[in-house]
Structures are given as C-alpha cells and as structure tokens.
Amino acid sequence: MTKITIDPVTRIEGHLKIGVELDGSNTVISANVTGKLYRGFENILTNRHPFDAVYITQRICGVCPVSHSIASAKANEQAIGFTPNDQALLLRALIQGGNYLQDHLLHFYHLNLMDYVAGPSLPPFTPATSADQRFTSSQASQLVNNYLTALRMRCQAQEMVAIVAGKVPHVSSVLPGGVTHSITAAQIGDFRAYLTILQRFINDTYLPDAQLLASVYSDHYGFGKGPGNLICYGGFDQPGGSTLFKRGRIYDGASASVDIAQIGEDVGHSYYSSPSGLNPAGGQTTPSYGKSGAYSWLKASRYAGGVHEAGPLARMKVSGYYTGGVSVMDRIMARALETQKIANAMTTWLSQVVAGSDAYTRVACSSGTGVGLTEAPRGALGHWLQYSDAKITRYQVVTPTCWNASPKDDAGVAGAMEQALVGAHVANPDQPVELLRIVHSFDPCTGCSVHVITPEKGISSEFVVAHPASARWG
Ligand code: NFE
Ligand code: MG
Numbered sequence: 001m002t003k004i005t006i007d008p009v010t011r012i013e014g015h016l017k018i019g020v021e022l023d024g025s026n027t028v029i030s031a032n033v034t035g036k037l038y039r040g041f042e043n044i045l046t047n048r049h050p051f052d053a054v055y056i057t058q059r060i061c062g063v064c065p066v067s068h069s070i071a072s073a074k075a076n077e078q079a080i081g082f083t084p085n086d087q088a089l090l091l092r093a094l095i096q097g098g099n100y101l102q103d104h105l106l107h108f109y110h111l112n113l114m115d116y117v118a119g120p121s122l123p124p125f126t127p128a129t130s131a132d133q134r135f136t137s138s139q140a141s142q143l144v145n146n147y148l149t150a151l152r153m154r155c156q157a158q159e160m161v162a163i164v165a166g167k168v169p170h171v172s173s174v175l176p177g178g179v180t181h182s183i184t185a186a187q188i189g190d191f192r193a194y195l196t197i198l199q200r201f202i203n204d205t206y207l208p209d210a211q212l213l214a215s216v217y218s219d220h221y222g223f224g225k226g227p228g229n230l231i232c233y234g235g236f237d238q239p240g241g242s243t244l245f246k247r248g249r250i251y252d253g254a255s256a257s258v259d260i261a262q263i264g265e266d267v268g269h270s271y272y273s274s275p276s277g278l279n280p281a282g283g284q285t286t287p288s289y290g291k292s293g294a295y296s297w298l299k300a301s302r303y304a305g306g307v308h309e310a311g312p313l314a315r316m317k318v319s320g321y322y323t324g325g326v327s328v329m330d331r332i333m334a335r336a337l338e339t340q341k342i343a344n345a346m347t348t349w350l351s352q353v354v355a356g357s358d359a360y361t362r363v364a365c366s367s368g369t370g371v372g373l374t375e376a377p378r379g380a381l382g383h384w385l386q387y388s389d390a391k392i393t394r395y396q397v398v399t400p401t402c403w404n405a406s407p408k409d410d411a412g413v414a415g416a417m418e419q420a421l422v423g424a425h426v427a428n429p430d431q432p433v434e435l436l437r438i439v440h441s442f443d444p445c446t447g448c449s450v451h452v453i454t455p456e457k458g459i460s461s462e463f464v465v466a467h468p469a470s471a472r473w474g
Contacts, residue, residue, distance in 0.1 A: 001021055001022065001023065001024075002021070002022040002026070002429050003019065003020070003021050003022075004019070004020050004022065004426070004429055004432050004435065005017065005018070005019045006018050006019075006432070006435065006436070006439075007019075007034075007036075008036070009436065009439050009440075009444075011110070011111045011112075011114065011440065012111065012439070012440070012443070012444050012445065012446065013061065013062075013063050013444075013445035013446065014035070014036075014037055014444075014445055014446025015035075015036040015037055015446055016033065016034065016035060016036065016405065016439070016444055016446045017033075017034040017036055018031060018032070018033050018034070018421065018435065018439060019031070019032045019034070020032075020421055020432075020435060022426060022429060025425075026425060026426045026427070026429060027423065027424070027425050027426075028421050028422050028423060028424045028425075028426065028435070029422065030422065031414065031417075031418040031419075031421035031422050032295055032296075032407070032418065033296065033298075033405050033406075033407065033415060033417050033418050033421075033439075034295050034296045034297075034407070035296045035297045035298035035401075035405060035407075035446045036297065036446065037297055037446050038271070038287055038289070038297045039060065039297075040285070040287070041056070041057065041059075041060050041395075041397065042283075042285040042395050042396055042397060043285055044056065045057070045392050045395035046392055046393065046394070046395065047391050047392060048391070048392050049390055049391065049392075050076055050079070050176075050365050050385060050387045050390065050391075050392055051076060051175065051176055051365070053072045053075075053076070053383070053385065053392065053395060054069050054072040054073050054076070054174060054175055054176065055069075055170070055172075057069070057071070057072045057383065057395075057397065058072075058169075058170040058171065059170060060397065060399075061445060062169045062170070063103060063106070063169070063377070063445060064099070064103065064376040064377050064378065064381075064445065065099075065168075065169050065170045065171065066095055066096050066098075066099040066161070066165070066171055066174070067096060067099070067374050067375065067376035067377070067381050068376070068381070068383070068397075069170075069171055069174040070092055070096060070174060070372070070374045071372035071373065071374045071376075071381050071382065071383040071397075072372055072383050072385070073092075073174050073175060073176050073372065074370075074371075074372030074373065074374065074383075075370040075371055075372030075383045075384065075385040076176035076363075076365065076370060076372070076385065077176050077177075077363075077370070077372075078370035078371060078372065079365065079368030079369055079370030079385060079387070080176065080363050080364075080365055080368065080370075082176070082177065082361070082363050084177070084178040084179075084359070084361075085178060085358075085359060085361070086239035086240075086352075087178075087179075087353065087354060087357045087358070087359040088177075088178030088179045088359040088360065089237050089238060089239055090238075090239065090349045090350075090352055090353050091164050091173075091178075091179040091181070091183065091353065091359050092174060092179060092237070093236045093237065093238065093244075093345075093346070093349050094164055094191065094346055094349055094350060094353070095161055095164050095165045095171060095173075095174065095179075096235075096236065096374075097236070097342050097343070097345065097346040097349070098157050098158075098160045098161035098164075098194075098346070099157075099161055099168075099377070100338075100339070100342050100377050101157045101160075101198050101202070101339060101342065101343060102153075102154040102157035102158055102161075103377035104206075104312070104335055104336070104338070104339040104377065105150045105153055105154050105157070105201075105206065105339075106150075106154060107335065107377075107443045108150075108206060108209070108210060108332070108335065108336065109146065109147045109150035109151075109206075110147065110150065110151070111440060111443060112332065112440045112441070112443070113143060113147060113209075113213070114128065114147075115129070115433060115436050115437050115440055116132075116133070116134075116135070116213060116216075116217065116437075117133065117135055117140050117143050117144065118130065118133055118140065119144050119147070120144065125144075129431050129433050129436075130431070131427070131428055131431035131433040132427065132433055132434075134216050134217065135216060139212065139216075143209060143212075146205050146206075146209055149201070149205070150201075150205075150206075153197070153198060153201045156194050156197055156198060157194070157198055159194060160190075160191055160194035160195065160198070163183075163187050163190055163191050163194075164179070164181055164183060164187070164191070165181070166181060175360070176363050176365070177360050177361045177362055177363040178359045178360040178361055179359040179360055180359075180360045181359070182356055182357065182358060182359065182360075183353060183355060183356075183357075183359075184355055184356065185355040185356075187355075188350065188353055188355055191350060192347075192350055195343065195346055195347060195350065198343060199343045199344075199347075202339050202340050202343055203340065206336055206339060207336050207337070207339075207340060210332060210333055210335075210336035211333075211336075213329075213332065214329050214332065214333055217329060218329070220327065220328040220329040220437065221324070221325065221327045221328075221329045221330060222327060223327060223328060223423070223424050223425070223434070223438070224327050224328035224331075224420045224421075224424065224437070224438040224441055225325070225326045225327055225419075225420060225423075226307075226309055226326065226416045226417065226419040226420035227306075227307040227308065227309060227416050227419050228250075228253070228309075228326050229249065229250060229251045229252070229303075229306055229307060229308045229309065230249060230250040230308060230309050230310070230313065230314035230317055230318060230326070231249045231258065231303060231308040231309070231310050231314055231318075231379075231380050231403065232245055232246065232247060232248055232249070232258075232310070232314045232315045232318040232319070232375065232379070232380055233247055233258065233373040233374060233375060233380040233381070233382065234246055234247030234248075234373065234374075234375065235315060235374055235375025236342075236345065236375070238349070239352070244319075244341075244342070244345050245315040245316075245318070245319050245375055246318055246319045247318075247373075248318040248319075249303065249308065249318065250314075250317055250318060251306065251308075255318075258303075260279075260371060260373070260382070261279060262303050262304040263279055263280060263301065263302070263303055263382070263398065264277045264278060264279055264301075264302055264305070265277070265278060265280065265283060265299035265300060265301050265302070265398065265402070266299065266300040266302060266409040266410045267294075267299050267300070268293065268294075268300075268408070268409065268410035269293060269294050269295055269296065269300065269407040269408045269409075269410075270291075270294055270296055270297065270298060270299050270300065270407055271287060271288055271289045271290070271291050271294045271296070271297050272284075272285060272286055272287060272288055272291070272294075272299065273286045273287075273288035273291060274286040276410050277410065280382065280384040280396035280398055281369070281371070281384050281386075281396075282394075283384065283394070283396035285396070294407075295407055296406075296407040297446075298401070298402050298405055298406050298407060298415075298446070299398075299402060299406065300402075300406040300407055300408065300409040300410075300415060301398050301402045301403045301406055302406075302409055305409070305411070307406075307409075307413055307414070307415060307416055307419065308403055308416065309326070309379075309403065309404055309416040309442075310378065310379025310380040310400040310403040310404060311331065311335075311378055311379040311400060311404065311442065311443070312331065312334045312335040312338045312377075312379075313326060313330055313331045313334040313335070314379055314380070315334075315338060315375060315379070316334040316337065316338050316341075317334070321337070321338075321341060322334045322337060322338075328437050328438055328441040329441075331441040331442065332441060335443075365387070365390055366388075366389065366390055367387060367388040367389065367390075368385075368386075368387060369384075369385065369386045369387075370385045371383070371384050371385070372385070376399065376400055377443075378399075378400035378401055378404070378442075378443055378444075378445060379400030379403060379404065380398075380400055380403060381397075381398070381399055381400055382397070382398045383395070383396070383397055384396040384397075384398075399445070400445075401442075401444045401445045401446060403416065404416045404417050404442045404444060405417050405442070405444045405446070416442075417438070417439060417442055417444065420438050420441075420442070421435060421438055421439075424438060
C-alpha cells in the first residue's frame with residue numbers, strides 16, 4: 001500500500017493537508033483532509049458589540065470578506081426585526097457580485113489553472129509538476145498570458161467594489177441597517193465602466209478558456225464526484241424578496257428543502273472538546289489540540305447527518321442553471337458560467353440603483369438572536385448570533401469550506417472532499433496531480449489573514465503565524 005501526504009496543498013487560502021492511501025493499482029482507498037489552522041474567531045467575538053461582528057468576521061478571510069459582512073449584517077437584522085430597503089439590497093448585491101467576479105477569476109487562473117499548464121520557469125510558477133500536461137505550447141502560452149491579464153482584471157473588480165464599499169478587501173459600508181454609502185451618478189457611471197471591462201473579459205476570455213480546459217481534459221468530468229449531495233442557502237437578495245440563487249438541496253439525486261434546524265456540527269474527529277452534533281444556534285467552540293481521534297481544526301458540518309457539497313456547482317444546480325453532473329470539471333465549468341450569470345445580473349441591479357438614494361437606516365440593538373444566511377463564493381455561509389445587553393454571548397460561523405473539507409463525522413462518514421478523493425486513480429504517485437486537481441476544484445479556504453495563537457504558550461510548530469503581533473486569543 002502507498003501513502004501520499006500533501007502538506008500544505010498549495011495555491012489555496014490557508015493551510016490544508018491531505019493524506020491518502022492507494023491500493024496496488026494506485027486507486028485512492030481512503031483519504032483524510034486536515035485543516036491545520038485554529039483561528040478562534042467565534043471566541044474572539046464573545047462580549048463584543050453585535051455590530052462589530054460585521055467588521056471582525058470579515059477578517060476571517062481576505063478572499064470572501066463581503067459575504068461575511070452580509071451574513072453578519074443579516075444575522076443582526078434578523079435579531080432586530082429589520083429589513084433593509086431595496087436600494088440597500090441592490091448595493092449589497094453589487095458589492096458581493098464584484099467580490100465574486102474577482103474571486104472566480106482568482107480561482108480559475110491563479111489557483112487552479114497551473115495544475116494543467118506549465119508556466120515560465122520562474123517563481124511563482126516554479127516548482128511545478130510536469131505531469132499530464134496536454135495543451136499545445138501556443139495554447140499554454142496564451143493561457144499564461146490570460147493568467148497575467150486576469151491579475152489586472154481582479155484589480156478592476158476590487159476597485160469597482162470599493163466605489164460602493166469604501167474599501168476592499170474588508171468593506172466598510174455594509175452595516176446592520178443597510179449600506180452607509182449613498183452612491184452618486186458619477187460613481188454609478190464608474191461602476192458601469194468597470195463592469196463592462198470585466199464582462200468583456202469573462203465572455204471573451206474566461207469562458208472560452210474554461211471551455212478549452214474542459215475539452216482538452218474532458219475525462220475530468222469522470223472523477224472527483226464525492227457525495228453528490230449539494231446544499232445552497234440562497235444568495236444575492238433582490239428587491240421584492242427574491243434571490244438570484246434559490247435556497248435548496250439536491251439529495252440522493254432529488255430536489256430537497258433546507259431547514260437550518262437540521263444542521264449540526266460533529267467534532268468527534270476535530271480538535272474540540274465541546275459537545276458533538278450541536279446545531280450552530282447552540283454551538284460551542286472549545287479548542288482541544290491533540291484530542292484523541294481528532295485530525296482537523298474543521299468541524300464536520302452535516303445536514304440531517306448527511307454529507308453535502310457547497311459551492312458554485314451546488315448553487316447552479318439547485319437553481320436549475322446547470323444541468324451537468326458533479327465532478328472536477330463540472331465544478332470548474334459551473335463556476336465559469338456562474339461568473340457570467342452574476343455579471344449579467346449586476347447590470348440589471350445597477351440599472352435599478354438610484355443616485356443619491358438613502359440606503360441606510362440607523363438601528364439599535366439590546367438583546368436577541370439571529371441567523372444570517374448567504375452564499376459566499378465557495379458556497380453556503382451562515383452566521384448564528386446571540387447577544388444580550390448589546391454584548392455577544394454566542395457567535396457561530398459555518399463556512400462553505402467546513403461543508404466541503406470537513407473531517408469524518410461521529411458516524412465515521414468522510415467529508416465531501418475526502419469522498420471525492422476516494423476512488424480517484426493516480427497515474428504516477430510521485431506526481432499525484434489528480435489529487436491536487438480534485439482538491440483545487442473545491443477551491444478550499446482554510447482561512448487567510450491574521451492567525452491566532454496563545455502567546456504565553458509560544459508558537460507550536462503546528463501553527464504558521466502570519467502576524468505574531470496580532471495574537472489576541474489566550
Ligand atoms: Ni476564505 Fe470563504 C468563501 C467563506 S471559505 S474564502 O467563499 O465563508 O469557505
Ligand atoms: Mg464554526
């Protein structure tokens with residue numbers, strides 16, 4: 001039996017390790033996916049003002065902060081019993097849409113494509129695998145050119161978001177009560193100009209590149225499936241109560257509903273000593289590194305005990321916008337098509353924005369509970385909030401990567417990415433590029449930005465500390 005460990009799995013956000021066992025014919029027979037970061041955000045939030053969570057939770061991640069701001073604002077608004085006005089919903093949808101555009105370009109060109117294409121022989125393209133490279137040299141050099149152009153496109157998307165959000169990556173205009181920025185006619189024009197440039201790139205470059213990848217690697221529709229069950233909370237709230245993406249699940253091949261009371265997080269194989277199986281409304285986060293039987297800092301998020309995949313493919317399939325299957329290449333194609341769909345929706349939302357309108361209502365809070373559900377670029381995102389005397393008493397975040405990269409649950413059932421790895425055939429165990437492609441198709445994020453340590457205990461070799469000066473938990 002051959003064992004392969006990839007640690008870290010590079011070109012993801014955060015630190016993730018995978019370990020697999022191969023049988024005699026180099027087929028994966030078991031897989032462990034390990035989130036190596038303890039971040040502690042849920043504990044950092046305790047005793048803070050509930051509105052501060054909108055800003056603090058954005059620091060969970062520099063890639064998907066907008067979705068955290070929206071989930072947190074919605075949790076607060078549900079607790080207060082407040083609904084933002086239509087202009088606020090439109091501005092939030094534009095902020096979130098702009099974040100998705102830069103995110104999906106990031107995934108396709110900068111995190112995923114280099115599993116298929118060799119770049120120039122210089123960093124950051126080296127070291128690189130040479131396994132299973134199928135593009136002609138002219139196709140490869142065009143893709144590398146587009147990789148570079150996509151960097152500029154992502155800058156444009158960030159600038160577009162900053163027009164409405166004040167700044168990026170961590171936005172400042174989203175708050176309980178709406179959006180604090182009143183957009184001007186000139187800013188609407190600027191936003192439209194950026195959006196036009198991005199739409200041209202998406203339609204003329206990104207989608208054709210994704211289609212080229214899918215045609216050259218069409219066998220990649222045939223592996224990396226995982227559980228096949230998909231979950232979507234519904235995303236992009238629009239005026240009138242509709243959402244661009246529907247809330248729902250696909251379970252055992254059939255459409256199913258989402259009742260958040262059915263969500264539970266097991267910790268039997270996670271480094272937590274708090275009780276297992278709790279619904280996030282009563283969730284707890286007590287770290288216990290080295291716990292017997294545990295191998296990940298991620299909790300195992302489950303719906304009615306069932307393993308589900310979250311992400312662009314889940315959104316597109318639950319809403320009926322994508323009719324393909326579940327595989328490595330389906331994830332990549334659904335994401336590309338979703339990018340086009342969101343950019344198109346953004347032109348509609350922008351046309352409904354009224355210059356100078358008030359999108360913010362001052363609100364206050366004292367005691368309450370609320371849940372904020374949205375879709376982050378990587379999938380279903382929920383914030384569960386409880387507070388009294390304007391101080392947070394419980395805050396639980398369940399991210400899409402918790403759904404996707406979770407360890408085994410208490411019943412021993414593997415997480416979605418673990419299941420997607422099992423059954424994969426590795427042509428050359430010295431260069432297991434198939435495993436990287438499976439993992440990268442989920443675009444996992446185990447966390448960016450500030451890492452958290454216990455300062456008086458020093459820094460364990462298990463932790464990678466980006467900013468020791470920011471250590472705050474202990
Ligand atoms: Ni750091 Fe995120 C997204 C969230 S991670 S990228 O998308 O929430 O699962
Ligand atoms: Mg959590």
